[in-house]
Amino acid sequence: MVIAMVAALGKNINPEKIKIESFEARSKHYFERIGLFKFLGKDSGMSITAHDPSGRFIPLTKIKNSTQQTKFLTEMIPLLHLVDNPKQTEPIQYIVGELVRNVIEHSQAKDGAILCAQYYKKSNTIRIGIVDGGIGIRKTITKSHLAADDFEALRLALMPGITGTTRKEGGTADNAGAGLFFIKSIAHVNRDFFLIYSGTAMFKLLKRSPSEEISLQSKPINDRHSKQKALPYWNGTVVGIDIALDETQEFSVLLDLIRDIYFTSIRERRKEKYRKPKFT
Amino acid sequence: MIKIELLSIVGSFAENKDKAKELRTKIINPALKKGDFVELDFTGVNSATQSFIHALISQLIRQYGIDVLDKINFKNCNNTVQKIIEIVTDYMQFRE
Numbered sequence: 001m002v003i004a005m006v007a008a009l010g011k012n013i014n015p016e017k018i019k020i021e022s023f024e025a026r027s028k029h030y031f032e033r034i035g036l037f038k039f040l041g042k043d044s045g046m047s048i049t050a051h052d053p054s055g056r057f058i059p060l061t062k063i064k065n066s067t068q069q070t071k072f073l074t075e076m077i078p079l080l081h082l083v084d085n086p087k088q089t090e091p092i093q094y095i096v097g098e099l100v101r102n103v104i105e106h107s108q109a110k111d112g113a114i115l116c117a118q119y120y121k122k123s124n125t126i127r128i129g130i131v132d133g134g135i136g137i138r139k140t141i142t143k144s145h146l147a148a149d150d151f152e153a154l155r156l157a158l159m160p161g162i163t164g165t166t167r168k169e170g171g172t173a174d175n176a177g178a179g180l181f182f183i184k185s186i187a188h189v190n191r192d193f194f195l196i197y198s199g200t201a202m203f204k205l206l207k208r209s210p211s212e213e214i215s216l217q218s219k220p221i222n223d224r225h226s227k228q229k230a231l232p233y234w235n236g237t238v239v240g241i242d243i244a245l246d247e248t249q250e251f252s253v254l255l256d257l258i259r260d261i262y263f264t265s266i267r268e269r270r271k272e273k274y275r276k277p278k279f280t
Numbered sequence: 281m282i283k284i285e286l287l288s289i290v291g292s293f294a295e296n297k298d299k300a301k302e303l304r305t306k307i308i309n310p311a312l313k314k315g316d317f318v319e320l321d322f323t324g325v326n327s328a329t330q331s332f333i334h335a336l337i338s339q340l341i342r343q344y345g346i347d348v349l350d351k352i353n354f355k356n357c358n359n360t361v362q363k364i365i366e367i368v369t370d371y372m373q374f375r376e
Contacts, residue, residue: 066297097329173335175331178331179330255360259363262371
């Protein structure tokens with residue numbers, strides 16, 4: 001995620017103004033292989049033997065439209081060596097597909113979505129970072145809802161059925177306001193780490209221990225989470241998610257849980273809006 | 281009846297909302313307007329996003345009412361695709 005953020009920041013800077021100090025850490029080769037220097041238009045001066053990345057990482061990639069997205073989603077799964085395991089591929093494709101789609105549709109980011117992913121063998125986990133330099137969640141959500149600050153906008157965006165395109169339940173022909181809620185829920189059920197950062201605010205869903213019972217929440221503030229409200233301003237949106245492949249639940253089971261909480265949430269919102277006549 | 285094989289149009293992972301919208305506006309809706317039945321054949325489609333299914337059918341429910349589901353047959357959906365379709369049709373019936 002941090003590498004994608006650096007790439008997004010650097011993308012708007014003239015490469016001549018970017019100075020890369022020489023460093024000795026072994027990680028310098030990693031930055032080269034994941035494509036950071038190339039992305040920034042810089043020559044690292046390193047000469048390394050590039051091994052096939054499949055099964056280990058997805059280099060920094062820029063996706064600006066639907067065609068590029070579809071191509072990427074098709075190529076991504078073989079790169080991560082997950083072809084024969086639908087239980088693991090379904091949530092990954094789903095999450096990346098919906099997040100990139102959000103960027104293309106709502107962010108107005110000139111460079112589209114910038115992402116990369118890394119597989120960690122020891123923990124059998126895939127870490128994905130998806131970043132954009134667009135208008136951010138608050139500007140999107142406040143087209144239809146009130147959000148006093150960036151954190152309030154994040155809170156609204158993570159609730160089911162809330163979209164910046166309309167105030168109406170059920171959304172519009174093209175948007176339902178369910179995408180981020182689905183992603184947060186997938187992360188919760190699979191005991192994954194999920195972080196979203198936009199403007200000055202950040203919401204971080206904390207990992208659950210295996211002994212904790214699954215209890216999906218429609219309101220993100222009821223999730224076990226940490227938050228920040230005064231971070232350096234990020235122009236756009238950053239999402240980081242760690243997918244622990246050993247913990248991945250059957251996708252259809254997960255959808256049952258999401259369905260239940262989705263309707264509980266709609267019923268609760270209706271109840272909140274319900275007013276009784278006053279008789280004096 | 282109009283039959284649409286989705287695999288050749290949207291691939292095995294149905295996520296492209298632009299294609300969903302195009303199918304809805306150019307094929308499905310005109311067929312329904314004429315009173316035709318529509319068969320959406322999901323053979324070979326392994327998964328779909330909620331956004332895709334929403335873009336494919338929510339406006340039809342909004343436009344014609346929930347009875348439109350009597351005119352659409354979702355064929356050969358696997359468990360995942362079926363559940364996503366059910367989520368979308370459910371929340372469309374809960375809307376204001």
